[in-house]
Amino acid sequence: MTRAEQVIERAMAAVAASRAIREAEAERRREIFQKIQVASQRKPNIPKGIQLPLDLH
Structure with a gap:
């Protein structure tokens, strides 16, 4: 794997994590x-x- 491919792979992993x-x-x-919204209903x-x-029973 070339350096460029490694950089691209790390960039894609960072994008996926983000x-x-x-x-x-x-x-x-x-x-x-x-x-x-539920709490502010009328x-x-x-x-x-x-x-x-x-009813207290």
Whole structure:
């Protein structure tokens, strides 16, 4: 294997590693954004002065 082929192989390995990291980060951001969306969904509107039943059994 020539020097040029070794350099190309290392460069391709670096590109593949970088891509894997970028895709993992994108997936992590997507999961976090989903959690944020669920948390920020509108809360149910309960009028004041109404007592809700609480089953303690």
